[in-house]
Structures are given as C-alpha cells and as structure tokens.
Amino acid sequence: MTTRRSVLAGIGAAAATAGCARNTDPNVLTMWGMGREAEVVSEVLPGFLAEHPGVRVEVQMLPWTAAHERLLTAFVGNSLPDIAQLGNTWIPEFSSLNALEPLAPLLAATSSIDQADYFEGIWNTNMYGGELYGIPWYVDTRVLFYRRDILERAGYARVPQTWPEWRAAMEAVKREMGAQNYSVLLPLNEFEPMLALGLQQDEPLLRDDNTRGNFQSEGFKATLAYYKALFDDGLAPPSSNTQISNVYAEFDRGYFSFYITGPWNVGEFKRRLPENRQDTWMTAPLPGPHGPGASIAGGSSLVVFRTSPKKELAWALTEYLSRPDVQVEFQEKTGDLPPRRSVWETSTLSGDPYMAAFRDQLERARPAPPVPEWERIADELRIVGEAMVQGEMDVEQGAAALNARADRILEKRRWMVEEGRSV
Amino acid sequence: MKRSATGWLFAGPAVLAIAVFFFIPAAAALFLSLTDFDIYALADIRNLRFVGLRNYIELLQLPLFWLALGNTLYFVFVGVPLSLAASLGAAMLINSKLVRFKPLYRTIFFAPFVMTLVAAAVVWRYLLHTRYGMVNYGLQGIGLQPIDWLGDPAWAMPSIILFAIWKTFGYNMIIFLAGLQSIPEDLYEAARIDGASRWQQFRHVTLPGLTPVLLLTGVLTMAQYFQLFAEPYVMTQGGPAQRTVTVLYFMYEQGFKWWNLGSASAVAFVLFVFMFIFTVLQFAVARPPRGRA
Numbered sequence: 001m002t003t004r005r006s007v008l009a010g011i012g013a014a015a016a017t018a019g020c021a022r023n024t025d026p027n028v029l030t031m032w033g034m035g036r037e038a039e040v041v042s043e044v045l046p047g048f049l050a051e052h053p054g055v056r057v058e059v060q061m062l063p064w065t066a067a068h069e070r071l072l073t074a075f076v077g078n079s080l081p082d083i084a085q086l087g088n089t090w091i092p093e094f095s096s097l098n099a100l101e102p103l104a105p106l107l108a109a110t111s112s113i114d115q116a117d118y119f120e121g122i123w124n125t126n127m128y129g130g131e132l133y134g135i136p137w138y139v140d141t142r143v144l145f146y147r148r149d150i151l152e153r154a155g156y157a158r159v160p161q162t163w164p165e166w167r168a169a170m171e172a173v174k175r176e177m178g179a180q181n182y183s184v185l186l187p188l189n190e191f192e193p194m195l196a197l198g199l200q201q202d203e204p205l206l207r208d209d210n211t212r213g214n215f216q217s218e219g220f221k222a223t224l225a226y227y228k229a230l231f232d233d234g235l236a237p238p239s240s241n242t243q244i245s246n247v248y249a250e251f252d253r254g255y256f257s258f259y260i261t262g263p264w265n266v267g268e269f270k271r272r273l274p275e276n277r278q279d280t281w282m283t284a285p286l287p288g289p290h291g292p293g294a295s296i297a298g299g300s301s302l303v304v305f306r307t308s309p310k311k312e313l314a315w316a317l318t319e320y321l322s323r324p325d326v327q328v329e330f331q332e333k334t335g336d337l338p339p340r341r342s343v344w345e346t347s348t349l350s351g352d353p354y355m356a357a358f359r360d361q362l363e364r365a366r367p368a369p370p371v372p373e374w375e376r377i378a379d380e381l382r383i384v385g386e387a388m389v390q391g392e393m394d395v396e397q398g399a400a401a402l403n404a405r406a407d408r409i410l411e412k413r414r415w416m417v418e419e420g421r422s423v
Numbered sequence: 424m425k426r427s428a429t430g431w432l433f434a435g436p437a438v439l440a441i442a443v444f445f446f447i448p449a450a451a452a453l454f455l456s457l458t459d460f461d462i463y464a465l466a467d468i469r470n471l472r473f474v475g476l477r478n479y480i481e482l483l484q485l486p487l488f489w490l491a492l493g494n495t496l497y498f499v500f501v502g503v504p505l506s507l508a509a510s511l512g513a514a515m516l517i518n519s520k521l522v523r524f525k526p527l528y529r530t531i532f533f534a535p536f537v538m539t540l541v542a543a544a545v546v547w548r549y550l551l552h553t554r555y556g557m558v559n560y561g562l563q564g565i566g567l568q569p570i571d572w573l574g575d576p577a578w579a580m581p582s583i584i585l586f587a588i589w590k591t592f593g594y595n596m597i598i599f600l601a602g603l604q605s606i607p608e609d610l611y612e613a614a615r616i617d618g619a620s621r622w623q624q625f626r627h628v629t630l631p632g633l634t635p636v637l638l639l640t641g642v643l644t645m646a647q648y649f650q651l652f653a654e655p656y657v658m659t660q661g662g663p664a665q666r667t668v669t670v671l672y673f674m675y676e677q678g679f680k681w682w683n684l685g686s687a688s689a690v691a692f693v694l695f696v697f698m699f700i701f702t703v704l705q706f707a708v709a710r711p712p713r714g715r716a
Contacts, residue, residue, distance in 0.1 A: 065660055069679045076465065097466045189664070240664070372462055376681065408481075412463055412470075421470060423463070 029057045029313050030081035034067050037085055037138070037300065040333040041321075048320040055313065075099050082308040083317055085137060085300045088125040093372035094303070095128035096423055101304040102131045106315045113322050117340045121297040121365035128370050129423075134301030135318050138336035140262055141295045141365050142196050142286070143357045145269070147257040149280045150176060159284035163226055166287040170235045173257045182237045184230060184258035185247070188389060189240035191382035192296060193260040196286060197223045198381075199366045200293035206369040206377075206406065211414040213377070213406025216399045222289065224388065224395045231389045238389050248272040251281070260286070262298075263337050266354045283357035285364070297365035299339065337362070373409045380405045456688035465682060478689035488690070490665055491673040492697075494580060498669065499648045499701075502584045506644055507637070509588055510595035515629075517596070518603045529600070533593040540590065544657040547586050548573065551658075576664040583654050583667055591647070595640045602636035603629070642702055649698050670694045 033041055038061035045057055060081070062070050068090060074080045075097060086094065094100050107113060115123060118136055126134035146159055154172035170183035177183075186193040198205060201219030206212065214220065230236040237244075237256065244250055251259060252273055259265075269281060286293045302321060304314040320326060327343045330336070337358055338344060349355045368374050380402060388398045407414075416423045431438075456478055458464075464471040482488050517528050535543065550557050551572035559569035572582040606629065614624050630637075652671040655661055661668040661676070668676075670690060678687030 072462075072682055073679065093462060097462060412459060412461060415472075416463060416470065421467075 026310060027055050029055065029083065029310060029317060031057055031059050031317070032062055032067075032071070032081045032084040033059055034062050034064050034085055034087075034300070036334050037336070038062070040330070043333060044321070044326055044330050047326065048317060051320070052313070052316065057317065078307065080305045080307055082310050083302060083304050083314040086134060086303045088122070088134065088136070088297070088299055088301050089368060089374060091126055091134050091301060091303070092128050092370040092374065095131070095133045096372050099305060099307075100133040101306045101308070101311055102133060103135065103304065103315075103318075104132050106304075106311075107132065107135075110315075110319050112319055117342050119297075119339060119341070119362045119365060121294075121367055122299060122339050122362065125297050125299075125367040125370075126301050134303045135322055136339035137300050137302050137321065138330075138334070139339045139362060139365070140298035140337065141358060141361050142192050142260050142262050143295065143361050144284045144286055145251070145259040145261055145265065146282060146284060147251070147254065147280055148282045150254055150257045159282075159287070161285075161287050161292050163287055163289050163293075167226075167230075170230070170258065171233075174235055177254055177257070179234070181254055182256045183235040184260075185244070185251075185256040186227070186230065186236050186260060187240050187244075188238065188386045189382070191378045191385070192262075194223070194227055194381055194385050195368065195378060196260060196295045197227060197293075199296065199368070200286070200288045204369065206371065206410070208414075209417055210369050210371045211410050211417050213403040213410070215402035215406065219289075221395055221399050224398050227385065228388050228395060228398075252277060263355075263358055264335075266352075267335060270354075283354050285357050285361040292360075292364065294364045294366040295361050297367045299337075371410065371413060373413065376409050377406050380409070452688045452691060455684055456686075456692055458685045460684040460688075462682045474685070478686045479693070482686060482689050482693065487665065487668065488670075488673060491668045491670045494667060495649060495651060495669045495671075497580055498584060498587075498651050499645060501581075502587055502648050503641065503644050505584065506588045506592055506648075507595060507640060509592040510640070511599050511633075513592060513596045514599035514603055518600060529597070532596055535590050536593040538590070540653050541657050543590060544586065544654055548658055551582055573659050574663050576666045579659055579663055579667050583651075583658060586658070587648070587651070587654055591644070595644060598636055598640055599633065602633045606632035638705070642705055645701060645705065646698055649694065649701075670697075 031041070032038075038059055042057070042059050048057070049055060067087075071080070071084070071086070071090075071094070075094070080099065091100070107115075113135060119139065122136045122139045126132055126136060144159065150173055151159070151169065154169065154176040156169050156172065160166040160169050173183040174181070198220055201217070201223060203214055203217035203219040205214055205220065207214040215224075231238050244255075247259075248269060249272075250256065251269070266283065270278065273281070286295050288294065302318045304311055304318065308314055321330070322340075324340060324343050324346065327338045327340060328347045331338050331343065331347050331349065337349070337355075338347065344350060344359055349359070368378070371377075384393065384398050384402050384405070387393050387401075388395070393401060413423055457473060457475060459472050459474045459478070513532050516522065517525055517532070522528065549555070551559075553559060553569060553571045553574060556572070558572065563569055570578055572578050610628050610632070611624060614628050619627065650671050651669045652675060655667040655669060655672050656675070659667045661672050671694070674687050674690040674694070677683045677690060
C-alpha cells in the first residue's frame with residue numbers, strides 16, 4: 001500500500017540518495033531504512049551514541065516501493081551505505097551479488113545476540129549457501145483472522161487446526177450466513193495466502209538444488225486443490241482486496257468470516273471496528289494439512305555491506321539494535337513484531353490476546369526458497385492462482401504451468417549450478 | 424575536397440557528440456539485448472551469455488508484455504487525438520478576436536507544461552483521491568457516486584490520460600497558435616463571401632492550413648505518449664491489476680527492479696520498432712495534399 005507519506009518520502013529519498021551515500025568521515029555511519037522503521041529508528045539511537053562518543057548515524061529513508069531498485073542501483077554505482085534494513089526475501093539476491101558481509105565471525109565475538117533466542121524459521125531466512133548474512137530486526141507472518149461470534153453460531157467453539165476441519169467449519173459458516181456471504185477472504189491480488197498453504201507441505205517448493213520448480217509434487221497439488229475448491233464451492237469470493245471497497249466493514253458485516261493476513265491488520269481492526277464489536281473477532285494460527293500449519297517467514301534484517309570501511313561500527317549498531325531492551329522500545333514505537341522470544345515476554349505484546357496467535361505461528365514460520373529469483377516466482381503463484389480461480393486452468397494444469405514458469409525463470413541459475421559456478 | 428573538409432570541420436563536433444552520446448549507447452543497447460545480462464552477470468561478468476534472439480522470442484511470448492503494449496496503445500490512441508483536440512480548441516479560443524488578455528490565458532494554459540511532472544502528479548493524486556479528492560467531492564456535489572479513479576482497473580488509465588492531456592496540451596497549443604496566425608485572413612474573408620458556415624470555414628480553411636503543423640505535433644506527441652512512464656510510476660505503480668503497466672514501465676521493472684538488462688534492452692528495441700512503424704504510417708496518411716508544399 002502506498003500512502004501519501006511514502007510518495008513524499010520517495011521524492012525525498014530520491015533527492016537524498018542522488019548525492020553520495022557513503023560518508024568518508026570515519027565517525028559517520030550511514031544507514032538506509034524503509035518506511036516506518038526508518039522514521040523512528042533515530043529515536044532509539046541515543047543509547048548507541050552515548051556508548052560511542054563522537055559517532056554520528058545518518059539515517060536515510062527509502063520508500064518500500066523503490067527500495068529494491070535503489071539498493072541495486074547503489075550496488076552498481078558502488079554507493080551502498082554501511083548498514084541497511086533489508087527485506088529478508090532480498091537477502092539471497094544481495095548475497096549472490098557478493099554485496100553483504102558474512103556475519104558469522106562478528107557474531108562469534110558477540111555475546112548479546114543469542115541465536116537460540118530467535119525464531120528458527122526467521123533466522124534461516126538470513127542464511128545463504130550456509131553463510132549468515134543478516135540479523136533479523138523485526139518479523140512478519142500471516143495468521144488467520146476470524147469472526148468468533150459467527151464461528152460459535154456455526155457450532156465451533158474454537159478454530160480448527162487441520163484442513164479437513166477448517167473446510168467443514170467454512171461450510172458451516174456458509175450455511176449459517178447464507179448464499180450472499182462467503183466464509184473466507186483469500187485476495188486474488190496477493191500470493192501470500194497460497195504461499196503460506198504451500199509452505200505447510202512436506203515437499204520443498206523448489207528442487208534440484210533450488211534450480212527447478214517442484215510445484216507438481218503431491219503436496220503442492222493438494223494445496224492447489226484445496227485452494228481452488230474454496231472458490232469453486234462458493235466459500236471464497238473470487239476478488240482482490242482492492243475490489244472489496246472496505247475490507248474492515250465487510251468483515252464486520254459478515255461478508256467473510258476468515259481472513260489470512262498480517263500483523264498490521266491487528267491495529268487496523270482495533271481502530272476501525274467499533275468498541276462494542278471488538279469481542280467479535282480474534283486471531284488464530286493457520287490450520288495445516290494434518291495439524292497446526294506453517295506460515296510465511298517475512299520481515300526485515302539488518303545487514304552490513306562488504307564495501308563499508310566501517311564494518312566494526314556497523315556491526316556495533318546491529319548489536320545495539322538487537323538488544324532486548326532496545327527491541328522492546330522499538331516494538332512500542334513501530335508495532336513491529338520482534339524476532340526474539342525474550343522480547344515477546346517482556347514487551348506489551350505478551351498481554352495482547354490478538355498477538356498470541358502470531359507468537360505461536362512464528363515458531364512454525366518457514367522461509368521461502370532462498371533464490372534471488374523468488375519474488376518473480378511468487379508473482380507467478382499469484383497469476384496462476386487467479387487463472388485457476390477464474391476456471392482457466394485445473395489443478396494439474398496449474399501445477400504444470402507453475403513448474404514451467406519457475407523453470408524458465410530459474411534457467412540461468414540452473415546453468416550456473418551445472419557449470420559449477422558459484423551462485 | 425577542400426570544401427568537404429571544411430564541411431566536416433564544422434559538422435565534426437556535432438557528429439562526434441551524436442556518435443558518443445547516441446550511436447554508441449544505442450549500439451551497446453542492441454548488443455546488450457542479445458545477451459542475458461542479469462544480476463548474476465552483475466556479480467561476475469563471466470556469467471554473461473550471448474543468447475541471440477532469445478530475449479525477443481521470450482518477450483513476445485510473455486502475456487505481461489502484450490498487456491503493457493495494449494495499455495500503451497490505449498493511451499496513445501485515446502490520448503493523442505484528445506490531446507491534439509484540446510490543444511487546437513484552446514488555440515482557437517485564444518486566437519479568437521473576441522478574447523481579451525490573450526497573453527494571460529496563454530500563460531495559464533502553458534503553465535502545466537512547465538511544471539515538474541512528479542510534483543504535478545502528486546497533486547493530481549490528491550485531486551483524484553477516492554475519499555478526500557476534489558474531483559469526487561465535485562461528483563458528490565452533483566449527486567453522483569464517487570469513483571475510485573486510481574484504484575479501479577477500468578478508471579485508472581482514463582485518469583492517467585486526463586492528467587497527461589492536462590499536462591501537455593499547452594505546448595501544442597502554442598504551436599497551433601503560431602499555425603493559426605500564419606493562415607491569411609483573406610482566405611476566411613473569401614470563404615465568408617462564398618457563404619461558408621463556421622464549421623465549413625474550420626474544415627476547409629483552418630484544417631488544410633494547419634496540416635503541416637498537425638503532422639508535426641501528431642508525430643511529436645505520439646512519440647512522447649508512447650514513452651509513458653512517470654505518470655503511472657508516481658500515480659499507480661502500474662496497478663490496479665497491471666492496467667497501467669506501459670511498455671516503458673515494464674522495461675523499467677525488467678531493467679531496474681529485476682536487473683534483467685538484456686531483456687529490458689530488447690523491450691526498448693521492440694518499442695522503437697513500434698514507434699517507427701506508427702510514425703511512417705502517420706506520414707503516409709497525413710501526406711500534404713497535391714500541389715502544396
């Protein structure tokens with residue numbers, strides 16, 4: 001979503017990054033961040049500045065919509081900053097560009113960052129080719145938002161944990177709410193719901209050293225079949241969430257009772273639904289094929305660039321921003337979910353019933369396949385998903401189309417691996 | 424011999440500049456379009472492969488490319504005639520003898536053209552905002568339903584066309600104004616004596632008099648409209664449902680978002696071929712009538 005603020009920020013960032021990004025002064029650290037995090041990171045920095053007298057941190061803000069281009073352009077132009085916030089799905093790409101500093105040696109000398117305290121799935125998004133390239137800063141995943149009252153009326157005291165139970169519950173909701181309403185909203189303009197359901201299967205999404213699509217596996221075909229049937233049987237509306245004029249009002253009206261979406265919507269539902277309707281909704285971890293299922297491991301990490309002459313100072317800032325007390329403060333300012341279990345316990349999140357599902361889900365967050373091409377493949381998931389829902393493809397054809405498209409996108413990577421080149 | 428050497432001496436600096444800043448980059452882009460330059464090649468240039476025409480073949484099989492081409496043609500074929508009509512209308516209004524304060528109107532109509540495009544687009548985003556925009560405020564004022572101008576797949580491109588026309592019509596208006604002023608007044612007098620109506624005067628005096636100007640503005644505007652990029656980039660990011668992805672926007676995404684410079688260069692050359700064909704067609708259609716230069 002692009003807001004006015006991000007457009008203005010974009011223009012500002014364009015002006016800011018047009019100059020030289022890296023400062024040659026050894027006491028000035030340049031940091032690039034995105035969106036809300038970049039706005040408030042300066043507010044948690046006083047502690048760091050007190051520990052490093054004479055040091056200054058210049059934070060430059062990039063809008064999310066332009067950040068990826070800007071980072072790649074800066075890489076080509078050799079004007080990357082010292083440290084940056086990087087969406088964790090971009091880590092494979094920048095690692096294969098050899099732009100990121102491997103962090104294992106620095107981590108070994110640091111006691112305050114304890115890998116065991118981090119959610120495993122999130123930590124693993126920072127690994128590429130066995131090397132660690134980033135430290136998770138905040139995390140993001142998808143869970144199930146649902147209407148507690150409607151589910152109760154349909155005869156369910158709690159949210160189902162397996163696919164068959166969930167399917168039965170959706171049918172009961174449909175009976176309860178009538179033909180003009182639906183049970184679940186899976187927006188066709190997002191790949192995330194289908195990806196989350198796909199990650200729940202045992203088979204990986206890519207095979208042969210991540211050089212070919214594995215979408216014709218039995219597991220992924222089961223995901224496609226489950227997903228498509230929800231639309232075919234009238235349980236999910238075949239629309240994007242831009243076509244639904246107000247997702248919050250429609251959820252409140254009972255147009256749909258389940259919605260797979262992310263943590264930012266907790267705040268939105270709290271704000272947009274009336275006070276006396278707040279007890280009608282709740283969040284739950286995603287049901288899986290045979291029990292509580294996996295979900296997406298999203299979020300951002302802190303990375304240090306290989307070209308930085310101030311790596312030690314950049315690492316010191318990474319270490320500072322990863323400290324539990326700093327993360328608690330940062331969480332309060334941004335509302336972002338922290339990547340460390342200990343921070344969940346001490347922050348206000350622990351008392352928020354809506355956040356409990358996220359805490360639980362993060363234990364089962366799974367990274368997407370670590371290849372630079374992943375975003376393009378994920379985009380194909382969305383396109384093929386929409387074509388299947390519109391009846392242009394069946395499950396077999398959809399799986400075959402995904403494999404064909406993934407294989408085409410991965411052609412260069414396959415060649416590199418076959419030639420024995422480092423990827 | 425000596426004369427030609429002198430000629431080259433004079434033309435030399437310009438030829439050199441054109442060669443360095445135009446022909447060499449264009450040749451390099453053509454070469455790039457025959458390779459698979461991507462982020463792997465960016466990491467290590469030895470990962471670059473020569474792939475012949477594969478970028479072109481794959482491009483022509485890509486649904487998004489055809490969608491982008493369709494969106495671009497929609498923009499060009501609706502936008503260019505409307506834009507020229509708006510320019511001509513404005514020019515004729517200003518040229519009318521009844522209008523006073525001509526320089527004032529000329530300045531007002533020309534102002535959008537000299538505005539920074541990005542800043543104007545941001546302001547238009549506000550104007551077209553579904554809930555807080557002035558346009559919908561006006562619509563509701565006369566009892567119509569608000570329209571999600573930039574969020575509705577059917578309305579996004581018309582909104583961008585509207586903005587582009589507003590932004591550019593002032594430039595062609597100035598050219599038309601010069602064209603109108605060069606049509607001798609006695610032709611109109613003769614037409615009036617022959618009993619021609621206003622429409623007949625426009626059809627048989629004004630339009631033929633403006634043919635060379637119309638051709639020039641048509642070609643320039645079309646070339647400019649084929650390269651639609653900044654408006655969707657600022658206003659819609661290609662959405663909703665990819666209805667405002669234009670060929671140039673698609674090329675930008677290929678080139679600078681995914682860093683597939685090979686296929687992005689191929690897009691550039693395909694776009695060039697399209698623009699070339701349409702320009703030739705335009706010259707063929709709008710050839711000046713017999714006997715006139």
